Amino acid sequence: xxxxxxxxxxxxxxxxxxxxxxxxxxxxxxxxxxxxxxxxxxxxxxxxxxxxxxxxxxxxxxxxxxxxxxxxxxxxxxxxxxxxxxxxxxxxxxxxxxxxxxxxxxxxxxxxxxxxxxxxxxxxxxxxxxxxxxxxxxxxxxxxxxxxxxxxxxxxxxxxxxxxxxxxxxxxxxxxxxxxxxxxxxxxxxxxxxxxxxxxxxxxxxxxxxxxxxxxxxxxxxxxxxxxxxxxxxxxxxxxxxxxxxxxxxxxxxxxxxxxxxxxxxxxxxxxxxxxxxxxxxxxxxxxxxxxxxxxxxxxxxxxxxxxxxxxxxxxxxxxxxxxxxxxxxxxxxxxxxxxxxxxxxxxxxxxxxxxxxxxxxxxxxxxxxxxxxxxxxxxxxxxxxxxxxxxxxxxxxxxxxxxxxxxxxxxxxxxxxxxxxxxxxxxxxxxxxxxxxxxxxxxxxxxxxxxxxxxxxxxxxxxxxxxxxxxxxxxxxxxxxxxxxxxxxxxxxxxxxxxxxxxxxxxxxxxxxxxxxxxxxxxxxxxxxxxxxxxxxxxxxxxxxxxxxxxxxxxxxxxxxxxxxxxxxxxxxxxxxxxxxxxxxxxxxxxxxxxxxxxxxxxxxxxxxxxxxxxxxxxxxxxxxxxxxxxxxxxxxxxxxxxxxxxxxxxxxxxxxxxxxx
Amino acid sequence: xxxxxxxxxxxxxxxxxxxxxxxxxxxxxxxxxxxxxxxxxxxxxxxxxxxxxxxxxxxxxxxxxxxxxxxxxxxxxxxxxxxxxxxxxxxxxxxxxxxxxxxxxxxxxxxxxxxxxxxxxxxxxxxxxxxxxxxxxxxxxxxxxxxxxxxxxxxxxx
Numbered sequence: 070x071x072x073x074x075x076x077x078x079x080x081x082x083x084x085x086x087x088x089x090x091x092x093x094x095x096x097x098x099x100x101x102x103x104x105x106x107x108x109x110x111x112x113x114x115x116x117x118x119x120x121x122x123x124x125x126x127x128x129x130x131x132x133x134x135x136x137x138x139x140x141x142x143x144x145x146x147x148x149x150x151x152x153x154x155x156x157x158x159x160x161x162x163x164x165x166x167x168x169x170x171x172x173x174x175x176x177x178x179x180x181x182x183x184x185x186x187x188x189x190x191x192x193x194x195x196x197x198x199x200x201x202x203x204x205x206x207x208x209x210x211x212x213x214x215x216x217x218x219x220x221x222x223x224x225x226x227x228x229x230x231x232x233x234x235x236x237x238x239x240x241x242x243x244x245x246x247x248x249x250x251x252x253x254x255x256x257x258x259x260x261x262x263x264x265x266x267x268x269x270x271x272x273x274x275x276x277x278x279x280x281x282x283x284x285x286x287x288x289x290x291x292x293x294x295x296x297x298x299x300x301x302x303x304x305x306x307x308x309x310x311x312x313x314x315x316x317x318x319x320x321x322x323x324x325x326x327x328x329x330x331x332x333x334x335x336x337x338x339x340x341x342x343x344x345x346x347x348x349x350x351x352x353x354x355x356x357x358x359x360x361x362x363x364x365x366x367x368x369x370x371x372x373x374x375x376x377x378x379x380x381x382x383x384x385x386x387x388x389x390x391x392x393x394x395x396x397x398x399x400x401x402x403x404x405x406x407x408x409x410x411x412x413x414x415x416x417x418x419x420x421x422x423x424x425x426x427x428x429x430x431x432x433x434x435x436x437x438x439x440x441x442x443x444x445x446x447x448x449x450x451x452x453x454x455x456x457x458x459x460x461x462x463x464x465x466x467x468x469x470x471x472x473x474x475x476x477x478x479x480x481x482x483x484x485x486x487x488x489x490x491x492x493x494x495x496x497x498x499x500x501x502x503x504x505x506x507x508x509x510x511x512x513x514x515x516x517x518x519x520x521x522x523x524x525x526x527x528x529x530x531x532x533x534x535x536x537x538x539x540x541x542x543x544x545x546x547x548x549x550x551x552x553x554x555x556x557x558x559x560x561x562x563x564x565x566x567x568x569x570x571x572x573x574x575x576x577x578x579x580x581x582x583x584x585x586x587x588x589x590x591x592x593x594x595x596x597x598x599x600x601x602x603x604x605x606x607x608x609x610x611x612x613x614x615x616x617x618x619x620x621x622x623x624x625x626x627x628x629x630x631x632x633x634x635x636x637x638x639x640x641x642x643x644x645x646x647x648x649x650x651x652x653x654x655x656x657x658x659x660x661x662x663x664x665x666x667x668x669x670x671x672x673x674x675x676x677x678x679x680x681x682x683x684x685x686x687x688x689x690x691x692x693x694x695x696x697x698x699x700x701x702x703x704x705x706x707x708x709x710x711x712x713x714x715x716x717x718x719x720x721x722x723x724x725x726x727x728x729x730x731x732x
Numbered sequence: 733x734x735x736x737x738x739x740x741x742x743x744x745x746x747x748x749x750x751x752x753x754x755x756x757x758x759x760x761x762x763x764x765x766x767x768x769x770x771x772x773x774x775x776x777x778x779x780x781x782x783x784x785x786x787x788x789x790x791x792x793x794x795x796x797x798x799x800x801x802x803x804x805x806x807x808x809x810x811x812x813x814x815x816x817x818x819x820x821x822x823x824x825x826x827x828x829x830x831x832x833x834x835x836x837x838x839x840x841x842x843x844x845x846x847x848x849x850x851x852x853x854x855x856x857x858x859x860x861x862x863x864x865x866x867x868x869x870x871x872x873x874x875x876x877x878x879x880x881x882x883x884x885x886x887x888x889x890x
Contacts, residue, residue: 231829301827302825408739409742410739411739412739412745417742420742421746424750428749428750428753432757440768449767449768449773450767450768451766452765453760453765453766456760457763457764457765459760461753461760465753465756592805592825672805672825673803680802682804
């Protein structure tokens with residue numbers, strides 16, 4: 070089976086290389102046969118990589134420990150779900166998995182476009198084929214998943230217990246699906262540049278893909294935070310760790326792209342900027358994959374350190390050279406067709422939103438790579454910690470929130486300040502009122518006051534967009550309000566889906582603010598019957614408990630939770646001891662509510678004395694981060710559904726394209 | 733060319749925004765740069781106040797050096813770069829991966845008793861390939877310390 074996998078990967082490499090050569094030459098000689106052959110080679114690549122993935126999973130499920138990868142990341146006692154997840158627990162497997170997602174995307178793109186976008190497709194296939202070839206070289210020669218050991222161990226090493234968590238099982242696939250998906254708009258951008266067909270086809274075709282990848286990457290980041298929160302046992306969800314940062318950076322540039330592409334679509338402006346954003350996003354997602362898999366920047370996440378570095382550096386360098394070269398070559402064709410003339414206009418809010426988002430991406434990138442840069446320049450590693458990220462990112466976030474609040478109300482082209490003020494009077498008033506009420510209630514933290522006030526500003530603006538739109542439509546058509554609301558959002562799903570996403574982001578920021586500014590903590594050593602207090606909660610140690618399962622033994626402390634003299638629940642934080650012999654893992658217990666999370670960790674225990682050492686965190690509003698994430702996903706799905714307005718726009722675009730080809 | 737495509741007002745605003753970001757950047761960097769050194773490098777630079785107050789030091793936990801006081805959170809231990817050693821105290825809960833031989837990164841400064849007082853502690857499992865047996869021994873050692881007696885068969889063995 071291992072030999073079969075190796076063979077599949079070798080043949081896949083040949084197929085991907087053929088896809089690149091055939092498509093590119095087919096495009097140059099305008100040979101339909103070669104182009105078709107290139108596309109078919111991509112299907113074949115997908116099939117072979119899928120077979121390789123299937124073989125690796127079969128080996129894992131059959132406990133074939135003669136394969137080094139299986140022996141390193143699985144064992145007999147590992148539950149079936151985690152045997153599936155073992156595929157991406159290590160470096161070689163996760164690169165194979167990355168490759169599989171890329172090939173799936175590529176095959177799907179070729180299938181969807183078999184009758185559309187024919188002029189662009191050969192270069193799309195060439196680009197996707199190049200990326201696939203690079204990753205195939207990695208799995209064939211450097212990070213090889215099917216290497217066998219000279220002696221077969223009796224049992225495997227098992228999976229790192231911290232990774233044995235449902236969130237961790239879906240967090241990496243989410244990140245990968247997001248990262249890899251951003252390759253597709255890049256491939257279409259390259260095709261547009263190479264062929265000189267720089268109308269809006271390339272981003273119109275990939276719009277759904279971009280939103281899909283964007284929100285899956287976003288969900289992946291949130292799931293990672295959730296995992297850190299429930300599993301790592303330090304009471305937080307985000308630590309500006311290089312691996313977390315690596316996924317945030319392309320997400321930020323992709324967010325900028327999703328916004329600025331609307332300006333290009335409507336006004337044919339910011340065209341070079343959009344191309345640059347797509348290229349940047351692709352490069353950053355490759356860099357992100359590399360940072361995640363190589364452990365180049367020492368971090369809590371880096372389970373591996375390997376020799377894939379030079380390969381990635383080479384591939385990134387080559388990609389920069391080709392894409393920037395193409396962009397410079399087509400610069401004359403990418404001139405803006407309009408001039409951005411008013412300072413107070415929706416166009417300018419988009420421009421500033423883009424600057425802030427790219428500024429944020431640059432900040433995170435700089436802070437993440439600083440140790441490497443300083444070592445290269447001065448020979449000593451200097452790290453920058455959370456204070457740097459917070460100092461820069463908090464003001465940027467405030468700026469972005471302000472823009473989110475103003476943007477929907479401001480007119481295109483040219484708005485007058487007086488009219489703008491008139492329109493934002495109520496939301497702005499709500500923001501100020503929110504700050505005043507919170508101040509009166511005793512809140513003195515400036516950051517929190519500003520954040521909550523801006524959140525109210527955003528919330529009211531967004532909700533009023535729905536209300537005004539509904540009222541206007543109801544008056545015009547005579548529909549009852551609920552029906553009018555539905556037809557309003559149904560006709561323009563992208564706009565209103567986007568507003569829902571804004572609400573989601575606002576909720577996430579409310580949660581982050583509450584849980585970082587107002588966090589409380591307490592520690593105590595308790596005997597049976599002792600109590601300790603954090604915030605409005607008092608916890609009493611009732612007993613020590615233990616649970617035995619085939620894979621692990623759990624040892625914990627059972628605590629009764631009281632507030633206001635009333636018992637509100639029982640929490641059982643503890644530690645898991647794995648029979649496979651890895652380090653014990655801390656299992657926190659959380660009482661979650663919309664108002665706050667009570668988060669308990671058992672850091673030490675003595676069952677004979679019936680004594681436990683406990684740490685408690687009170688994290689206000691943290692649940693709103695996950696709720697906001699759900700709202701964000703909902704809005705994104707809605708924005709991806711086809712709507713009337715889009716159909717009309719693309720029909721117009723087709724007409725324009727036909728007219729321009731005819732002349 | 734840019735002048736023709738953007739009005740001067742917007743250009744000024746863009747420049748102001750970028751300048752503002754640059755200032756934030758500078759201020760943020762100044763306050764949070766920390767040298768990241770090995771144990772040996774740190775010992776060589778000890779007492780150099782021009783390098784800042786806090787340091788981040790990387791090394792491995794000396795096997796058998798972890799001491800935990802029952803009923804108190806945290807640990808004291810020694811870390812090494814293979815040649816020299818540094819005594820460290822840490823007063824917060826230790827991560828699960830903090831065991832004999834694991835690679836640790838501590839951030840903090842030297843306290844009055846010449847021991848390094850760590851404010852943060854990150855740790856990574858000892859490399860899987862080298863030390864499956866060592867890792868198991870380390871687990872046993874930790875368990876013995878945690879429960880106060882030798883585990884018999886199952887972890888925690890009571």
